[in-house]
Amino acid sequence: MVTTTTELTGDVLHAGDPGYEAARQGWNRLYQRYPESIVFCRNTDDVVNAVRWARTAGIAFRARSGRHCLEGWSSVDGGLVIDVSRMKNIHVDEASGTATIGTGLVQKEAVAALGERGYAIPTGSEGQVGLGGVVLGGGFGLLTRRMGLACDKLIAAEIVVAEGTDSARAIHVDANNHADLLWACRGGGGNNFGIATAYTVKLEKLADVAFLYATWSGLDHLSAILRTWQRDAPVADERLTSAIEIYQSGPTLAALWYGGSRKDVTSALEPLLEIGAPEVTVSEDSWPAVYADVDKAPQDVYNWKFFSQFVKSPFPEDAIDLICHFMAHSPSPASNYFLSGFGGAVRNEPPGGSAFPHRDALFYCEPGAGWNGSDLTATALGWVADFARALRPYVDGAYVNVPNVSAADWQAQYYGPHVDRLRQVKATYDPFNVFSFEQSVPPKAS
Secondary structure, three states: OOOOOOOOOOEEEEOOOOOHHHHHOOOOOOOOOOOOEEEEOOOHHHHHHHHHHHHHHOOOEEEEOOOOOOOOOOOOOOOEEEEOOOOOOEEEEOOOOEEEEEOOOEHHHHHHHHHHOOEEOOOOOOOOOEHHHHHHHOOOOOOHHHHOOHHHHEEEEEEEEEEOOOEEEEEEEEOOEOHHHHHHHOOOOOOOOOEEEEEEEEOEEOOEEEEEEEEOOOOOOHHHHHHHHHHHHHHOOOOEEEEEEEEOOEEEEEEEEEOOOHHHHHHHOHHHHOOOOOEEEEEEEEHHHHHOOOOOOOOOOOEEEEOOEEEOOOOOHHHHHHHHHHHHOOOOOOOEEEEEEOOHHHHOOOOOOOOOOOOOOOEEEEEEEEEOOHHHHHHHHHHHHHHHHHHHHHOOOOOOOOOOOOOOOHHHHHHHHHHHHHHHHHHHHOOOOOOOOOOOOOOOOO
16 A cells, blocks of 8 residues: 655665765766665655655656666756666466566566566567666567567556645556556656556567578678668568668678578578678577577667667668768767668557557667767767768657657657647646656646
8 A cells, every 4th residue: 555655765875875876877878967865666655655755855856767768867966866676576467468567677687587488578679778668668679570569568557646736646557547648658758657667568479589690891781781671671571570780890680580490581681691791690599598699789888879760761872871971980889870670560559559650660770879988979979960960851750768869859759740649648647747857748738
């Protein structure tokens, strides 16, 4: 039973306490925030109490789970961080084919735990990223064309929302209770309407997969690779999802055939693999085993900047030339350009719909700079900004989980035709804009 106290409960760290420095740090070291306090919540009551406490005290607060908010918005100088990362419970209901998952689980933990029970859900590809934030913003990876988005599997949630002028409460959200909020949670972005403490998701039966990884040396074949991939990836068999990541050292291809064999994946990708002389490895294994090795991002790079874009028409030659130019002049070895295939099941909205508006995209893409040391910061930030600006005529929309902080029209870019409806949901559940950050959905004026 939720208490009525306004005291902080859970494990609390204040500025100056032992362990504070590590506890305040996010994944992206480019942004440094210094909250006054951090509360590590153990259960929903702790979250309710934290929101009540902050509102009563008049202190700004932010919610945090996996610490991967790319712009540092899950923390706040001088305020309270409400951390749900220790809420890692998971319960599978075999009869209904659903799982209720604590929002503290990161993606690799969720994939492994569900896999042990014979199930899977679509997720993003970065194992250390919190599942909760991924689900709320959309969520896509190497199961996307077969299973859809992570948010499409969301059928219920427990969410701590504001109540009155200084309180909070937990509500259950599903198709019959607060259905408008469930719709908003399917792609409307994290922490816009409240703090989710648990999700109930519809499960898929686990199948073995064929995973292919190819690397090319250098950028000589990049134009041909991009032309071929953008032609084939969005219309391939729906069991196949693929992504390209380009570094100054050369392009890489990751592709997964769900429920298929080595022959399936290599045959489907033959037009790509015939370009140049890529080094190719193929494995056949369970999805959890493959997923544990999918994330190949550099682990020793601490500063990052990304810019998200969706593509709804194939890149013309001018755009491909721009990509080749910028990758030939990237500011560091970790800097990259990422493309992930859409189509397939992404085009199918779940019952009740969702706030994710980019279902007609052919693929997602983002330039990203990664570097260490302040001497490269200005160059790296300028490279990403110039890259994104150069491609603007060829893209349509942006991804709320990879926020474009410089975009004046960010609401339209993230949410498209759903902006007004999301603002109405905000006005219904958070009329005083309690859950507010730099690009939070504003409540619709009455």
